[in-house]
Amino acid sequence: MTADRIEAPPLRFAGLIGLAAVAAAIAAAMTAQTLAARLPSDLWWQAVTAPDLADPRQFLVHFAVLPRIVTCWLCGASLALAGTLLQQALQNPLVEPGTLGLSSGAFLALTIALVLLPDLGRLGQEAVAMIGSGLVAILVFGLMLARQLAPIPLLLAGMIAGMTCAALASCALLFANPYDTSLFLWGAGSLSQNDWSAVSLLWPQLALCAAVAVLLARPLDVMGLDAASARSLGLNVFGVRAAALAVATVLTASVTAAVGVIGFVGLAAPALAGMMGARRFAQRLLWAPPVGALLLWFSDQFVIVSSSLDREWIPTGAATALAGTPLLLWLAARSRMRREAPRAASWMQAARGRPLRLVAGFYVLLALSVVVSLFFGNGVHGWHWSDTAQMLELSPWRAPRLFGAIAAGAMLAVTGVLMQRLTGNAMAGPEVLGVGSGAALGMIALAFVAPAMSGVAQFIASACGAGSVLLVMAAMSRSAAFDPDRLLLVGIALAAFLNVAAVAVMATGNPNVVALRIWLSGSTQFVMRDQAALAIGLALALIGISLLAGRWLELLSLGGSTGQALGLNIAKARLAILLLAACLTAAAVLIVGPLGFVGLMSPHLARMAGLRRAGAELLGAALLGALIMALADWAGRNLLFPYQLPAGLVATFIGGPYFMWLMRKSGQ
Amino acid sequence: MRGLRSAETRRGLRACAPQWHRRRALQAVGAAILVAGSTDAARAAESAPRIVALNWAFAEILLTLDVAPIAVNDRFAYGRTVSWPAMPPAVVDVGIGGAPNFEALHAIRPDRILITPAQDYLRAALSKIAPVESIGLFMPDGEPYRRAAAATLRIADDVGARPKADDLLAGAAGTIDQARSALRDYRGAPVYLLGLLDNRHARVFGRRSLFQDVLGMLGLRNAWTGSTNEFGFATIGIEMLAQEQDARIVNILPLPVAARSVTESAFWRNLPAVNRRGVTTIGPVWPFGGVATAARFAGLLVQSLSSEPA
Numbered sequence: 001m002t003a004d005r006i007e008a009p010p011l012r013f014a015g016l017i018g019l020a021a022v023a024a025a026i027a028a029a030m031t032a033q034t035l036a037a038r039l040p041s042d043l044w045w046q047a048v049t050a051p052d053l054a055d056p057r058q059f060l061v062h063f064a065v066l067p068r069i070v071t072c073w074l075c076g077a078s079l080a081l082a083g084t085l086l087q088q089a090l091q092n093p094l095v096e097p098g099t100l101g102l103s104s105g106a107f108l109a110l111t112i113a114l115v116l117l118p119d120l121g122r123l124g125q126e127a128v129a130m131i132g133s134g135l136v137a138i139l140v141f142g143l144m145l146a147r148q149l150a151p152i153p154l155l156l157a158g159m160i161a162g163m164t165c166a167a168l169a170s171c172a173l174l175f176a177n178p179y180d181t182s183l184f185l186w187g188a189g190s191l192s193q194n195d196w197s198a199v200s201l202l203w204p205q206l207a208l209c210a211a212v213a214v215l216l217a218r219p220l221d222v223m224g225l226d227a228a229s230a231r232s233l234g235l236n237v238f239g240v241r242a243a244a245l246a247v248a249t250v251l252t253a254s255v256t257a258a259v260g261v262i263g264f265v266g267l268a269a270p271a272l273a274g275m276m277g278a279r280r281f282a283q284r285l286l287w288a289p290p291v292g293a294l295l296l297w298f299s300d301q302f303v304i305v306s307s308s309l310d311r312e313w314i315p316t317g318a319a320t321a322l323a324g325t326p327l328l329l330w331l332a333a334r335s336r337m338r339r340e341a342p343r344a345a346s347w348m349q350a351a352r353g354r355p356l357r358l359v360a361g362f363y364v365l366l367a368l369s370v371v372v373s374l375f376f377g378n379g380v381h382g383w384h385w386s387d388t389a390q391m392l393e394l395s396p397w398r399a400p401r402l403f404g405a406i407a408a409g410a411m412l413a414v415t416g417v418l419m420q421r422l423t424g425n426a427m428a429g430p431e432v433l434g435v436g437s438g439a440a441l442g443m444i445a446l447a448f449v450a451p452a453m454s455g456v457a458q459f460i461a462s463a464c465g466a467g468s469v470l471l472v473m474a475a476m477s478r479s480a481a482f483d484p485d486r487l488l489l490v491g492i493a494l495a496a497f498l499n500v501a502a503v504a505v506m507a508t509g510n511p512n513v514v515a516l517r518i519w520l521s522g523s524t525q526f527v528m529r530d531q532a533a534l535a536i537g538l539a540l541a542l543i544g545i546s547l548l549a550g551r552w553l554e555l556l557s558l559g560g561s562t563g564q565a566l567g568l569n570i571a572k573a574r575l576a577i578l579l580l581a582a583c584l585t586a587a588a589v590l591i592v593g594p595l596g597f598v599g600l601m602s603p604h605l606a607r608m609a610g611l612r613r614a615g616a617e618l619l620g621a622a623l624l625g626a627l628i629m630a631l632a633d634w635a636g637r638n639l640l641f642p643y644q645l646p647a648g649l650v651a652t653f654i655g656g657p658y659f660m661w662l663m664r665k666s667g668q
Numbered sequence: 669m670r671g672l673r674s675a676e677t678r679r680g681l682r683a684c685a686p687q688w689h690r691r692r693a694l695q696a697v698g699a700a701i702l703v704a705g706s707t708d709a710a711r712a713a714e715s716a717p718r719i720v721a722l723n724w725a726f727a728e729i730l731l732t733l734d735v736a737p738i739a740v741n742d743r744f745a746y747g748r749t750v751s752w753p754a755m756p757p758a759v760v761d762v763g764i765g766g767a768p769n770f771e772a773l774h775a776i777r778p779d780r781i782l783i784t785p786a787q788d789y790l791r792a793a794l795s796k797i798a799p800v801e802s803i804g805l806f807m808p809d810g811e812p813y814r815r816a817a818a819a820t821l822r823i824a825d826d827v828g829a830r831p832k833a834d835d836l837l838a839g840a841a842g843t844i845d846q847a848r849s850a851l852r853d854y855r856g857a858p859v860y861l862l863g864l865l866d867n868r869h870a871r872v873f874g875r876r877s878l879f880q881d882v883l884g885m886l887g888l889r890n891a892w893t894g895s896t897n898e899f900g901f902a903t904i905g906i907e908m909l910a911q912e913q914d915a916r917i918v919n920i921l922p923l924p925v926a927a928r929s930v931t932e933s934a935f936w937r938n939l940p941a942v943n944r945r946g947v948t949t950i951g952p953v954w955p956f957g958g959v960a961t962a963a964r965f966a967g968l969l970v971q972s973l974s975s976e977p978a
Binding site for chain 1: 744760761762763764767768769770771772774775776789792793796867868869905906907910929933934935936938940
């Protein structure tokens with residue numbers, strides 16, 4: 001696989017180091033200000049070493065302020081170390097503990113444990129987190145053993161596992177005591193402390209893992225070569241990878257158990273360290289943890305200082321993206337990325353003969369699922385098949401959401417096909433591009449401005465949001481002429497940033513956002529008849545246009561230079577496809593919120609079924625996406641009657657395990 | 669339960685609403701005379717209008733008026749969280765309050781659905797099932813006790829139980845007056861009204877909360893003077909409680925699973941409020957309830973505080 005290391009020209013080195021020093025100085029100044037507000041400076045040393053517990057100011061500083069700062073440093077360093085190890089072991093700069101599902105696995109295990117074993121102590125929680133994180137790691141890596149832990153399939157499996165765990169955990173939160181926000185708070189990554197227990201558990205684990213990482217430094221450095229060369233040098237590639245991943249698992253579990261899910265630090269810190277000039281792995285291993293600590297410290301202090309004295313306006317776990325994302329985007333825009341070799345192999349495999357039969361088969365399945373969904377279901381009196389009269393009576397509540405889900409599923413699937421062929425990266429999907437999040441933010445902005453929304457206004461707002469994100473991405477990527485990996489990096493960063501902004505907006509408690517929260521979770525319950533009709537119409541129109549672009553898609557997937565040699569205007573084609581993807585995403589997001597999973601999965605399923613040509617893949621993926629969402633809508637409506645699972649969550653449950661199993665068996 | 673009234677009868681009944689209300693009121697009075705004090709569920713269900721409460725405060729109001737709602741939201745969590753007043757087993761569960769199950773609502777054929785302004789986005793869909801009434805208890809300009817009293821009267825008019833409502837309100841005011849005189853000699857510290865969330869965070873109730881209205885009526889001072897949201901609480905880190913050194917902490921149950929171990933931690937034991945004055949635990953009592961809950965809260969507060977030295 002390619003080794004995309006983000007390289008900065010040497011002249012930047014001094015500038016970026018200076019930037020880091022400035023950030024550290026600012027963080028220190030903010031800390032000093034917080035401390036000074038509570039305690040005069042001559043008492044600081046006493047508060048640290050031998051606090052007078054009768055003095056509440058010293059008590060606060062010793063038990064609350066200082067542990068929080070030290071926890072920040074330890075968590076930041078742990079996540080950065082884990083991220084560095086993962087990125088080197090998997091040779092991909094976009095990997096982090098979150099991407100591989102390790103944080104989500106730990107979080108899910110802790111959520112379940114809190115419900116079933118409420119009397120678990122701190123050590124017990126650490127153990128549970130490690131079990132959860134380890135189980136996800138074993139599941140992902142065990143399934144991918146058949147593929148020799150190749151980077152992209154592993155990443156995909158990890159992402160899917162992470163999304164499944166997050167969906168399961170949010171289900172538990174949805175149905176737990178609806179007024180109990182404790183799990184939500186902790187899951188959002190709050191660093192608030194009231195004793196030194198978290199620190200006492202974090203630092204031994206960090207020290208141990210750092211020691212093991214140092215031992216692994218040399219072998220992992222050799223991993224920078226491709227696998228064949230590394231093996232020829234006598235390296236046990238699998239063993240070293242497994243060891244690095246185990247260490248990362250332990251680090252992630254310890255952080256999640258202590259403070260919840262904190263995102264982005266594991267992704268940003270190694271990248272920033274690399275941009276600052278730490279090119280060799282050993283250098284990154286040395287510099288990434290301090291950079292991670294600094295990043296988290298800065299974010300936490302920013303949150304504290306900018307909050308009122310009463311409460312924080314956003315959990316720190318979400319604030320890390322606010323601090324890290326603009327910086328990363330800025331640095332990514334200015335540094336050069338090594339061009340990738342064309343990765344056309346998977347799309348060039350022989351296509352199955354008679355694709356139309358397969359597509360027709362998918363269509364029949366979809367029609368069957370529509371019939372079952374409308375006639376069969378759970379009710380106040382139990383499961384029953386309705387007769388025609390009953391079905392017509394219930395159809396105002398069943399049909400619009402079903403057809404809305406189908407339309408959204410088809411549109412997301414087609415977006416996935418477009419993006420995966422455009423970027424040549426199997427990880428691409430609407431959510432990854434940030435377009436889905438942009439559309440969602442447009443909707444949220446509209447909800448604040450004009451609470452009474454009409455369908456057309458919603459679509460315009462959604463499309464404006466998606467279009468703005470698209471413009472920003474295009475502007476940032478212009479210098480590299482839409483290099484696929486840079487597009488992906490920018491897209492992921494933007495998605496993280498916009499999700500954080502959405503969380504902050506939701507935290508204001510404006511009553512309008514209650515409905516939005518349900519919609520953002522992927523619920524189809526509130527789709528009205530005219531919305532469903534609009535969605536179907538849009539889906540048919542936009543998918544039709546996509547089919548027309550089939551030739552472009554074929555050529556683009558051959559890689560930049562080959563396509564150009566065959567007469568394709570690369571920039572124009574890419575722009576047109578991006579615009580199409582944005583419209584599709586905006587329309588789908590309008591119906592079911594920013595789901596990315598179907599868009600990621602359906603193209604893969606279509607290819608696995610044997611549809612390789614662009615047109616057949618588009619049709620097949622659209623039908624499969626529609627089928628998955630139809631089943632998800634039905635299951636969400638009926639399984640836990642009267643409680644409703646959002647269709648987006650159910651799609652993740654259906655798709656995740658099945659997809660991971662398929663990944664194991666066949667090639668891409 | 670579905671076949672008791674045909675569609676035409678229901679439409680006819682709704683059309684002649686004033687006469688219908690009067691007839692129902694007379695029936696209620698007559699029934700009360702004949703079956704003094706009885707709350708026979710089957711008979712009450714037949715004669716009382718079928719009301720769906722999509723908020724636990726409305727369910728509380730209905731139950732204290734001796735009219736059981738035919739359906740309520742989050743029935744599954746009610747026992748764990750609120751538990752008073754007890755919900756009869758025949759009440760149907762229609763899902764979470766933010767996203768009630770429309771098919772279930774349609775199947776039970778209600779006469780009226782009660783929602784809060786925060787659920788206004790449901791109005792369009794719910795109107796297809798039954799007339800929707802929106803009553804706000806926790807609004808930006810506060811005064812939830814007064815609003816809850818007005819809501820009690822309004823709902824009582826809907827079900828024809830106005831005399832019972834008047835009794836209820838008078839009783840609550842009486843309970844709170846008694847509590848106030850019981851606490852007249854309490855020259856103690858201001859109180860923190862705390863709902864623990866987990867080991868590090870808590871909900872503290874202040875301005876615009878139901879409990880604050882009760883504190884005001886009892887003549888007690890709330891130690892939390894910071895900002896609150898429109899439901900009257902703020903989510904804070906526990907370390908904020910160290911600010912007010914002379915306060916007493918009143919811990920309101922239920923205790924979430926994540927907060928079980930907080931009371932053993934060194935931090936908690938060394939908080940000035942805990943150290944000097946100790947912690948009182950009351951409840952479980954629902955912070956977002958109505959007048960009856962407020963009166964019950966006053967009673968519980970008196971029990972716990974009046975036994976402490978000033």
